[in-house]
Amino acid sequence: MPKHAHPSQSAKDRIVDAIDIETFFYCKDETEAKHLANALMAEMNLPQGDIVFLEHNGLGARVRLRSYIHLPGDHYRWLEGSQRGQR
């Protein structure tokens, strides 16, 4: 563990800025794919979720989802080694 890291930090705390999730949903159309994308973000408890890319074709959709764990200007937990400061 790097010197600056606090033992109580979670893996999520160590994400510099964003987490991307890439997957392929089995779904009937783009609308359903969007619904599933948003549902997945909620299920995974990821804040500020967004669909970066979504392309439906045939049986499903390729998607890339993003959640910003730390935005520029936040207090970064990977820098502080503490749980404080999340926006």
Place this chain on the structure above:
Amino acid sequence: MKKVLLSPLDPVHDNAVKLIQRKLRDRDYATILMPPGTTVEEIVDTAIHEKPDAILISRTLGYQVAETLGRLVDLAEAAGIRETTRIGVGGMAITREVGAELGFDATFVGELKMTELLSFLENRKIEFLDGDDAAAENQGKPDITAGYTYQFKDSEIASLLDTIAEQALHWASTRTSDGIKRAQVRQQMLETDTEAEIAQLRNDYTKLSGTDIHSFYTQGTLPSGVRWLETKEVQNLPSLLETKPEKHKLRHTQAKPLFFVQYGTGCPVMDIVHIKASEAWGADGVLHFDPSWNAQQEGLMEGLLSHEHDGTILTYENLKLIREYIGENTLWDVRGHRGLNTAETQILGHAAGAGLFKINIPYGSTGGGTDPARLAVDGIYSLHLAAQYGIPFDIPGNDELSGVPPQKTFAGILIMMAIGLKLGARPIPKPLMCYSPYMAMHGDMDDNMIDMNTAKLAVWQTIVDTPVWPGEPIGFMTHSPERVQSATTTAAHAALATSLGMDAATIASTDEAYSKGPISLQARVDTLRSVRDLLRFTGSTHFQATPQAQVLMQELREGIVNTLKKIAQRGDFVQSIYHGDLGSPEDGIYPGRVGQGTVQNL
């Protein structure tokens, strides 16, 4: 002659040991190569009979790594081999921790670095973080303009530029602005030690500033979304960055281009982390981007400031903090080509240690939104500063993105070059590699994107002996939010630029076309990796300019001449921008309005 036993401890993967064998033979080592599937017992048995000075083991498969390698070490120990033979291990499945834990004499991770291996074989101290890449780094910071004479090869263009540049310089010589006056005050502030004098100068500066900046200095108010960086945030940075990365090289056999990435997350601390990661993954240079509002108000703030939105605020303290962490050999460019603080940006950039400035009057006073007369006065003053500091300036041609045809954009870049050269500065043209609205409308890229881009890059060497730096970023408007697509198109443009002998290139992240959030760090790595792999693929091969590219190049040259003739005939560079000679409303751009009516006669 030293003897080395090489063996994959792997059922199939033996490329690494074969490559090492070839490189060691070139250096007069005696080598024994064992085939894939060799067992631990066979390696030890061979070592007992051959008595090598060293054994190098490679392991790619991750399955039962610790067990297999541990057994090798134990058996070698039991056979007494280790008294005379040192054992090193490397490969995809190996980490430094695993190697050290199992008791190997050396562990090699990542790509093959012969300097590390040779140090081990010659029993020298191994500088694991100082291999081939660091050796290249030690050659010093590169100078993009080195070796170029700036001699014009096209006499007709040279003559037109001479007329236009003379007129522009004469026009600017009798004018000034509050932006220039603030730059002069800031220069004095940087050179003064006494607090009382600085306070007086700050007072003078405040009087020359717009409302928001005036409030900042008089009432301490910060714009929305801006906060002071806390001491602990800055203090924690050194420990965060103490691990020196193993720097990747983007180029394979190619000597150039140098690759630049743009940063400006809003927060200097986040910028530093992005810069350090970009350097580790191979970036040769970085460009500082400030918020657009920073350019649209008179005056700049002071102090360590973080900003929630795109663009990192230009202050001396922010720049100095960022510079402190930029690698010794990484080139650093500060954007100042547009806006009301162009002159002061050069002062701050120079004081903080910038190695390049970015200045383009025609682009900044159309696409950048600043009044042409104001930016001409401030921009020409900035070129004086670039010459005085000996800092090259690059000239982005991004007005093409608004629909301006390349011949007009290039004419504007050439005028900037001519003005700069007359002042003794060193310009670097930055033609845009893009799928611009003009190309889409005129169908010049309907079949492929190589011919037109080749023409746009190759035409420069027919006009003037100059470095060329395609920007900014390359592949503009070919990117989508899909990361694989985005990385691929950047890499394709990088390969073309490399093949055409370009001196530098600015590359985007795979978030280039994603507009709903800041650029993520993984998106930066995406593109750097893709460029690296495509340059490995192309090596020293070259694209040939097709007959169609030659035709397009000739058309470009004619278009440049016609544009310059029009400006020379008008006899007024600034009025030419107002009248659309370098890009008109029909093309898609308008003269900027920020700072209108603020030019003062001397």
